[in-house]
Amino acid sequence: MPNPFVHIELTSANLPESKEFYGSLFDWKLEDAPPEHGMEYTMIKVGEGTGGGMMKHPMPGMPSVWVPYVQVNDIRERTAKARTLGGRIIRDVDEIPGGVGSFSVIQDPSGAVFAMFQPGPR
Numbered sequence: 001m002p003n004p005f006v007h008i009e010l011t012s013a014n015l016p017e018s019k020e021f022y023g024s025l026f027d028w029k030l031e032d033a034p035p036e037h038g039m040e041y042t043m044i045k046v047g048e049g050t051g052g053g054m055m056k057h058p059m060p061g062m063p064s065v066w067v068p069y070v071q072v073n074d075i076r077e078r079t080a081k082a083r084t085l086g087g088r089i090i091r092d093v094d095e096i097p098g099g100v101g102s103f104s105v106i107q108d109p110s111g112a113v114f115a116m117f118q119p120g121p122r
Contacts, residue, residue, distance in 0.1 A: 011062075069115045099121070
C-alpha cells in the first residue's frame with residue numbers, strides 16, 4: 001500500500017487567532033470536538049481532499065507549526081524503522097481517544113517533522 005498523507009494538523013501558539021484567520025481565508029468548515037475528547041481540538045473539513053485539525057501548541061512559547069500525517073499499516077514497526085534510519089522520535093506511539101487510531105511524531109535526519117497514523121479497528 002502506498003502511504004498517503006491523510007491529515008494535516010496545526011499546533012497553534014494562538015488557537016482562536018488561527019481559527020479566525022483560516023476560517024476567514026479558506027472555505028473550510030471548522031468543527032470543535034466535543035469536550036469528552038479530552039482537549040480543545042478543532043476539526044478542519046475541507047470538502048474534497050485531505051482535511052485536518054487545529055489545537056493549542058502543547059509546548060508554551062513554541063511557534064505555530066503545521067504537521068502532516070502519513071498513514072501506515074503498522075505504526076509500531078514504522079516508528080521503530082524511522083529510528084533505525086536516523087529519525088528522532090518526538091512522540092512515541094500513542095493512542096487517540098475513542099478508538100480513532102494511533103500516531104507517532106518523528107523528526108527526520110534533516111530536521112523536518114511529520115507524524116504517522118494507523119487507523120483504529122472499524
